[in-house]
Amino acid sequence: MTFHVYYSANASRHPARPFHPERPHRTHAALAGLADIDLPGLSFVQATHASVDAARTLHDTDYIDRLLEPIGQRPGEKKTYRVLDGGDTHQAPDSLDAALEGLGSLQDAVDRTMSGEITGALVATRPAGHHATRNQAMGFCFISQAALAAEHARSKHGARVAVLDFDVHHGNGTEDLLWDQRDVFFASTHSATLWPLTGSGESKGAHGQILNVPLQPLTGGREMRSAWTRIFSRLRKFSPDIIIVSAGFDAHMADPISNLCWKAEDFDWLARQLGEVGRDVCGGRIVSFLEGGYSLPVLYDEVPAYIAGLMGADYQRISNAGSRFGRIDGTPYVPGTFTALTHPILKFQYRKAFQRQWIQDQDNGALLYTPPDFVKLNSREPLEEIAAAASERGVLDIRDIVRLERLCG
């Protein structure tokens, strides 16, 4: 059994805004979590690009052309990033390219899964995609990779495709792109009371091929299991050749912006059920794409548990500290918020100003970690200690940040 995990060689090419929960650290946490288990068959593969024309297959051409305009050319626009939808989504110079890496990796995973070369795959890149509609960027998303990969599987392989979405937010973009696609089944569970407030049970697609199951807040695993039992029954009848999953981990009770309160055992149940149905209906061909999930400890814990669950396997934690996926480097945040002040003592310097705290790389002034508001730091010691330990080691490792956010999140 070979399972591909796709990662970006430079997770920082779509930088976050400082103190924002959607940040490159999310993919570091998910990948470090996967590197720190003893699951046989996992193979880490560098992400591969899709052509921009692949995005035009379901998105409006004008919209893609607007995304291709160089950043900083429009009146009043910053050189470092462009705000796309009322402030929620920002586009830096390489953001579209990063989104195309996610799509290219999904396409590659679909091709290899359809040919039988691999059993399945997870694409652990950023930005996510399931909120991007035909003509609009929304909710940190630019292009709807899961829907575009479904179109790729349909047009290139003649496959019947199912797209399943368990992110806490409705996959409104996926739904928009797949609305008229008769041969693609799309099913989603999501909170009925969270943005974007779409995805009612009445929203069924042009051919009745869409199944939305909104869930009420705080309903936890009981409602979720009953919803997914219903979805799996429809899935068996639909009998796909391949399943593409929009895997968001923000329905977890520890997620800072969630309200469904799913527990680890609920995610485990979902993954194991999904793996079993997948083996029954399509030889286990399941390709997953990382959507939301804003708690770093949840991503570190649950992404590996999800993959093992899909495989029907068990695993032990191992220590891989210092491995390539833990290293926080580059420029994870768009520059310009804080002036870089170099300091000669430590490579990784703790800094504090205006009630904000952060860790900065003294070699190039880049911010490497800024705790979002939901991380409650009552003193300066925890970040100071992390910076000092990282300076001694020469690497700022995501595992230290995961530990910090587990204690203070």
Ligand SMILES: [Zn+2]
């Ligand atoms: Zn989400």
